[in-house]
Amino acid sequence: MNADAKHSIKADIAHHVHPQSNLRQHAEKGPTMITHGKGVFIYDSEGREIIDGFSGLGCVSLGYHNERLADAAMGQMNTLPFAPTFYNRSHPRVAELGERLIGLAPGGMNRVMFQCSGSEANDTAIKLLWYTNTANGNPNRRKIIGRVRGYHGNTVATVSLSGQPHMHRKFGLPLPEFKHTELPNYYRFHIDGESEIEFSNRMAAHFEDLVLSEGPETVAAFFAEPAISGGGALMPPEGYWDAMQAVLRKYDIKFVADEVVCGFGRTGNLWGSQTWGLKPDMVSCAKALSAAFFPISALMFKDEMYADMMKNSDEVGVFGHGYTYAGHPVGAAVALEALDIYDEIDLVGHVRKVSETFLARCRALSDHPLVAEVRGVGLFCGLELMKDATKREPFDPSWKVGELVQNFAHDRGLYLRAIGDRMSFMPPLIIKEYEIEIAADRFKAALDDAWAVVRGRV
Ligand SMILES: Cc1ncc(COP(=O)(O)O)c(C=O)c1O
Structure with a gap:
């Protein structure tokens, strides 16, 4: 991380109050500093390339670079x-x-x-x-x-x-x-x-x-x-x-x-x-x-x-x-x-076309031991993580299983959003099929990482 990035992080911790954030965590760990983006990828100050599986906040429909x-x-x-x-x-x-x-x-x-x-x-x-x-x-x-x-x-x-x-x-x-x-x-x-x-x-x-x-x-x-x-x-x-x-x-x-x-x-x-x-x-x-x-x-x-x-x-x-x-x-x-x-670019047509791969790859995650339900349409998918899918028994909220998956996904280069133990996956609408495949592989790997932590407790 270069000196400028270090300074930005320090300044951010010192003065910038973040919306919808855990303030204690921000004071102790600081922000993830995103420096630039291209297509469906964002880049952080540590040089990591991350697929944005949440389209910023469900908004970056055309990705992060568009000259027009x-x-x-x-x-x-x-x-x-x-x-x-x-x-x-x-x-x-x-x-x-x-x-x-x-x-x-x-x-x-x-x-x-x-x-x-x-x-x-x-x-x-x-x-x-x-x-x-x-x-x-x-x-x-x-x-x-x-x-x-x-x-x-x-x-x-x-x-x-x-x-x-x-x-x-x-x-x-x-x-x-x-x-x-x-x-x-x-x-x-x-x-x-x-x-x-x-x-x-x-x-x-x-x-x-x-x-x-x-x-x-x-x-x-x-x-x-x-x-x-x-x-x-x-x-x-x-x-x-x-x-x-x-x-x-x-x-x-x-x-x-x-x-x-x-x-x-x-x-x-x-x-x-x-x-x-x-x-x-x-x-x-x-x-x-x-x-x-x-x-x-x-x-x-x-x-x-x-x-x-x-x-x-x-x-x-x-x-x-x-x-x-x-x-x-x-x-x-x-x-x-x-x-x-x-x-x-017939964006709606594109969404329909790639959503077949997107939803198929998401639905395949329903076999994972952490996942109870997968639902979705277009490029909009939600996963319900549960301790026991058949009995519909949730995880103890203090385990923060959703956050665990979110963090492991980030480490593997995929930004997803955990809302409690519900995962939300909604990439930019211009995402290509091969990018969906990469993102889905990372999602699966993050679930495996989280399962390795949680398995001993269930
Ligand atoms: C469905 C919906 N409505 C309204 C809003 C609020 O929009 P904004 O954050 O631009 O004020 C959001 C924000 O995510 C949203 O998801």
């Missing part, structure tokens, strides 16, 4: 590096991007607002629901329902909506208007003998009970990721979305599809909503919108909602919401270029 995206950013920086979208001002790139996104959106969306992150897109969705409900005669519809283990962001509202206990504890959250319905993890929570469809119907019945106990006239919306990402790469069980959407229709509850991870090809369709037949009223997206080369997110919704916003804007004199960097010209230029590239 860099040129698009540079070109825009040299033409118009910033322009506000407040006060009825605009610029060509953001107008084009809006039109383009509405053309691609699932479910008849007509309007779009831009932000810089998935959290801000979802936070805006919550505010728009509350705002429009004051215009359409439903001011008491303020409650927002998410799911246990769902992940929708880190603002005060979106973290309240997320069902992640470690993000609530010590923060005095969630806020009271946010409720959570069951986690649809069939493998872990089905009753013996229960089919997937029966399980899905039971999940929907729980949801309906929650709506009824809260009072349907107080519920504004249900937010969900088409497939749960931050909760551990969980695919919806058969019949789940049909059953859940029937409840939403019955009580006239708005459905917000959080496509922040699933959007732009991850599941083998442009949107997770297409993969599972979702009919949302609003859609949020971020991450792969710009291939993660620039922070930009979007929230899309329908004209009907826009009409209610118009009423309030008429009354108040302004639609009083927005962020300085909403629709940033550089972000918009990069996103437009990313969407062009997706079309030109």
